[in-house]
Amino acid sequence: MNGSAANILQIGEGNFLRGFADWMIHTCRKQGLFAGSIAVTQPRPAGQKKIAQLAAQDGLYTLVVRGLENGERVERREVIKAFSQVFDPYAEWGRFLALADNPELELVISNTTEAGLAYRPEPLADETPTLSFPGKVARLLYRRYETFGGAPDKGLIFLPCELIDRNGDTLRECVLRYAADWQLPEAFANWVRAHNRFLNSLVDRIVTGYPDDEQAEAWFAEWGYRDEMLTACEPYHLWAIEAEPELERLLPLRAAGLNVHWVDDLTPFQLRKVRLLNGAHTLMTPLGLLHGLEHVRELMEQPAWSEFVRRTVEEEIIPSLPYPEPDMRAYAEAVYERYLNPFIRHRLYDIAMNSLSKVRARLLPSMAHYAERGVQVPDGLVKGFAGLLRYYRAEERDGKFVGRTLAGSEYELRDDAGLLAVLAAAWSERQPVEKTLSTLLADTALWGRDLSGWPGFTERVLHYWNELERLNA
């Protein structure tokens, strides 16, 4: 790491970017196609530990890519060299803002989860760091606007990787809301609109992060060095970016042989991936955890669970999508193969994090497809949803929210604290389960809509709830 000026700013220190975008930049650099480098910072104070660790390793980390590629087993290890600056923006706020003064800065990449790419009102404080991710972007852009007098050629290109629909548009809207809140000049807002680009994109790669300790220790012994930032992922990768292919000039990703698509319309990529791959994860995760399973492959290797997932995907989710069924089935087959990757352990507990927002985006649209046509939601989806409700049977304890598996083991629920409080309050009422379920299904804060009026839905959720509880008895 040389601390030199970087032409990419990365907001997000998480596993995903290290196993995806940073690896791509490294791949371009390695082939001599790209001369730039990345300045990386964390989007929230909690990321400080990883940033400090990465800085202590000179911005270098090991990526292990493992899985099947064209039916062949691959295991590739590479030390990724993409970062020229690694720092904590809360400790060095001036340094963060000063990145805006670098005329060479061109791109901003981010991944802050669905929770991070959201507008939360916040005052403009002159000297102190802005907390939210989009608020930081608004501050950075305002500084750049002032430094370069609103020059049209000094706008930036944003490539947010958060897995939300039209992530670029969302980021732009948040930035403009902060500009309005903070009463920044209208000319600035116009410059943001006219000379900065917020690209919508869809990312796809299973990045499982740091492996189990046993595996990590075995590798460290074999390699002769330790790496606390070690990241593991599958070989498959896809990045669909809604923009003209001429942007290869800036980011020669396809030229580097990467599976990147510059597309006019992202919708088919988005719907297919979020509803099938992520939707099936959200479907299987609570049920799997309630039954004491730990990771995706373990679940998919059990015939009854595999059958349940496949049937729900093929007979319920795919028919709800507006695309040719054979194409969707082929995609689903490839997804099962990725789930069954023998070389990675994708922890269900990791996938379960923030499942309340995930279910809204990934599973409810498939269910609504039926309900809104006056048809009953099919069984697999109802069973998965009942599993989610059972998983979220929350109890508040010592400032935490906990649930219990069917065998009675306790786990911590990791989700929006306000929503967990709503669930815990509902379950603390002394009343029949059906009453609590009806109340919860009608709660629009939880699901973004009222589910209690869907034909036969409440009764069938109760049916599957009771089926789960019978296993508990």
Ligand SMILES: NC(=O)c1ccc[n+]([C@@H]2O[C@H](COP(=O)([O-])OP(=O)(O)OC[C@H]3O[C@@H](n4cnc5c(N)ncnc54)[C@H](O)[C@@H]3O)[C@@H](O)[C@H]2O)c1
């Ligand atoms: N891991 C994968 O396989 C994968 C694949 C595709 C997409 N994604 C995307 O990545 C996200 C998960 O990231 P990860 O796997 O790198 O996990 P991670 O926990 O390693 O990283 C999460 C990142 O988000 C930040 N973050 C978390 N909550 C935040 C908040 N409230 N405000 C601001 N920043 C916040 C963290 O600081 C960190 O930078 C998912 O939500 C999804 O959007 C992950």
Ligand SMILES: O=P(O)(O)OC[C@@H](O)[C@@H](O)[C@H](O)[C@H](O)CO
């Ligand atoms: O990363 P999350 O937590 O938003 O979702 C969990 C998984 O569904 C997700 O990581 C997929 O594996 C990934 O989106 C594949 O590209």
